[in-house]
Amino acid sequence: MSKRIEVRDLDVYYGTFRAVEGVTLTIEPRTVTAFIGPSGCGKSTFIRTLNRMHEVIPGARVDGEVLIDGNNLYGPGVDPVLVRRQVGMVFQRPNPFPTMSIRENVLAGVRLNNTRMPKQEADELVEKSLMGANLWNEVKDRLDKPGSGLSGGQQQRLCIARTIAVSPEVILMDEPCSALDPISTLAIEDLIEELKTEYTIVIVTHNMQQASRVSDKTAFFNIEGTGKPGKLIEYDDTTTIFSNPSVKATEDYVSGKFG
Amino acid sequence: MTAAPARIAAKKRLGDTLFSGAALAAGTLILVVLAAVAIFLVAQSIPAFLVDPAEIKGSPDSFWSYVGPLVFGTVWAAALALIIAVPIALGISLFISHYAPRRLAQGLGYTIDLLAAVPSVVYGLWGAGVLAPAIQPFYAWLVDNAGWFPLFTPPVSGTGRTILTVAIVLAVMILPIITALCREVFLQTPKLHEEAALALGATRWEMIRMAVLPFGRPGIISAVMLGLGRALGETMAVAMVLSPAVIISFVLTSSQNPTTIPANIALNYPEAHGIGVNVLIATGLILFVITFAVNSVARWAVSLRKEFSGAN
Numbered sequence: 222m223s224k225r226i227e228v229r230d231l232d233v234y235y236g237t238f239r240a241v242e243g244v245t246l247t248i249e250p251r252t253v254t255a256f257i258g259p260s261g262c263g264k265s266t267f268i269r270t271l272n273r274m275h276e277v278i279p280g281a282r283v284d285g286e287v288l289i290d291g292n293n294l295y296g297p298g299v300d301p302v303l304v305r306r307q308v309g310m311v312f313q314r315p316n317p318f319p320t321m322s323i324r325e326n327v328l329a330g331v332r333l334n335n336t337r338m339p340k341q342e343a344d345e346l347v348e349k350s351l352m353g354a355n356l357w358n359e360v361k362d363r364l365d366k367p368g369s370g371l372s373g374g375q376q377q378r379l380c381i382a383r384t385i386a387v388s389p390e391v392i393l394m395d396e397p398c399s400a401l402d403p404i405s406t407l408a409i410e411d412l413i414e415e416l417k418t419e420y421t422i423v424i425v426t427h428n429m430q431q432a433s434r435v436s437d438k439t440a441f442f443n444i445e446g447t448g449k450p451g452k453l454i455e456y457d458d459t460t461t462i463f464s465n466p467s468v469k470a471t472e473d474y475v476s477g478k479f480g
Numbered sequence: 481m482t483a484a485p486a487r488i489a490a491k492k493r494l495g496d497t498l499f500s501g502a503a504l505a506a507g508t509l510i511l512v513v514l515a516a517v518a519i520f521l522v523a524q525s526i527p528a529f530l531v532d533p534a535e536i537k538g539s540p541d542s543f544w545s546y547v548g549p550l551v552f553g554t555v556w557a558a559a560l561a562l563i564i565a566v567p568i569a570l571g572i573s574l575f576i577s578h579y580a581p582r583r584l585a586q587g588l589g590y591t592i593d594l595l596a597a598v599p600s601v602v603y604g605l606w607g608a609g610v611l612a613p614a615i616q617p618f619y620a621w622l623v624d625n626a627g628w629f630p631l632f633t634p635p636v637s638g639t640g641r642t643i644l645t646v647a648i649v650l651a652v653m654i655l656p657i658i659t660a661l662c663r664e665v666f667l668q669t670p671k672l673h674e675e676a677a678l679a680l681g682a683t684r685w686e687m688i689r690m691a692v693l694p695f696g697r698p699g700i701i702s703a704v705m706l707g708l709g710r711a712l713g714e715t716m717a718v719a720m721v722l723s724p725a726v727i728i729s730f731v732l733t734s735s736q737n738p739t740t741i742p743a744n745i746a747l748n749y750p751e752a753h754g755i756g757v758n759v760l761i762a763t764g765l766i767l768f769v770i771t772f773a774v775n776s777v778a779r780w781a782v783s784l785r786k787e788f789s790g791a792n
């Protein structure tokens with residue numbers, strides 16, 4: 222249930238502004254890949270091209286190929302809706318649906334495909350997904366309460382539960398811990414470690430320790446100046462990036478000398 | 481820690497004091513106006529409740545059998561107008577907020593706002609002079625082909641000036657206000673929630689059902705209530721289109737139509753005198769009560785799922 226992602230010479234645009242240029246990389250199944258780099262270098266922009274969320278913004282478009290197990294996401298006739306069901310996404314700010322209960326939140330994505338799910342099956346899925354997101358024990362007594370009544374960290378795990386409930390092949394996370402306290406952050410990092418056995422995970426983070434703790438591979442993006450496109454500078458095993466990078470800019474960035 | 485700590489009084493700033501005073505005054509003013517209207521209505525209505533029914537226009541059995549058909553007509557016309565207007569208003573506002581290209585959306589938005597400013601006499605003229613004759617053949621066709629259906633029982637009205645025509649005119653009148661408010665509400669949907677739905681693999685319509693409509697529910701209800709208020713209280717458009725009868729009938733296409741309280745007041749007020757005025761004012765009081773009741777129900781419906789409103 223996890224797939225290889227190959228990106229080939231991808232340029233990403235907002236209208237006429239080229240935000241990211243010439244990215245080529247391959248992400249292996251069942252790995253965690255971290256994207257790091259200074260603010261504005263296009264990490265969020267790039268990660269959103271992996272499930273075609275980029276084009277939701279008016280005027281935004283993409284040039285190049287993204288292949289998931291050999292199928293080009295941007296090929297003719299590919300339905301972005303189906304892509305997004307395969308490639309789940311967790312956002313920087315926790316965004317459970319405020320008008321839904323915890324239970325409904327978990328089932329939100331599943332209901333899209335299968336409206337007539339029997340209650341018992343739905344119950345099992347809710348429990349399994351919340352277990353998978355390490356949230357079950359905290360919410361099992363209040364599944365019918367609004368999802369927005371949880372703490373920020375719990376909300377983020379609820380969003381993860383909602384994402385894994387539809388059994389995607391890949392999970393994208395854009396700074397999933399940036400709004401969370403250290404304990405919740407650790408809980409989510411542990412979770413990523415567990416999810417990795419089943420899913421291919423891509424995570425954007427500004428936290429160097431986090432990148433080195435959770436990821437197998439790290440991609441460093443950089444930008445020459447404002448108005449210039451972001452570029453992939455170096456992509457390698459996380460240990461290599463943090464101990465022995467081959468590009469000077471990477472070394473400066475991970476050691477905190479700039480950015 | 482025995483004595484409760486003294487509360488630290490917040491420092492009074494001039495701006496705060498002024499503003500809270502102004503807000504309090506405004507809030508009080510609206511209550512005073514409302515109370516004044518209510519007191520006037522009640523005081524002027526009392527004679528109508530006590531009067532010998534023979535003195536009321538048309539000599540009904542009692543005041544209540546006089547006001548009954550009017551209440552029915554008012555509620556029926558407004559309900560029909562809502563049934564017609566709300567789905568269309570929701571459709572237009574969703575189109576403007578989520579489907580139309582920017583340019584088109586802006587143009588449509590202006591047009592809608594403009595429609596809201598057209599005085600109701602104009603709608604009345606249009607309803608009586610244009611819509612009624614134009615739609616009469618359709619009513620005739622309906623009655624011929626669907627006369628077995630209780631809403632279209634024959635005979636058909638020869639002029640097209642029926643309660644359904646009134647409802648259509650009212651629907652056109654309340655469409656802009658409902659649309660304009662719903663559009664604002666839909667545009668307020670947080671991007672965050674829309675993207676959450678899309679990222680789960682929702683189509684545009686599924687995203688709207690998942691994120692936009694539930695989030696906008698309280699706003700939609702308020703918008704509909706404002707529209708309903710306008711429909712219930714509309715005077716000229718109804719008075720100009722309908723030739724009223726004293727009747728309680730659901731039939732949409734007949735020449736025997738119940739009229740509404742405001743239209744009835746407008747038609748009869750000029751020649752009313754003495755107790756007749758009190759009777760008309762009493763019907764106004766009843767309308768006041770109906771409006772109040774409808775609004776309370778709407779408030780209650782909004783509060784029903786308060787914890788799920790997303791306000792927290």
Ligand SMILES: Nc1ncnc2c1ncn2[C@@H]1O[C@H](COP(=O)(O)OP(=O)(O)OP(=O)(O)O)[C@@H](O)[C@H]1O
Pocket residue numbers: 235238240258259260261262263264265266267278448
């Ligand atoms: N909706 C948008 N429209 C136009 N330009 C945008 C939009 N979103 C981002 N950009 C631009 O694209 C570039 C990359 O932004 P992006 O958000 O991908 O950076 P990032 O690496 O995620 O930064 P951060 O670490 O601060 O989240 C920036 O120059 C930004 O101004």
Ligand SMILES: [Mg+2]
Pocket residue numbers: 264265266395
């Ligand atoms: Mg970002």
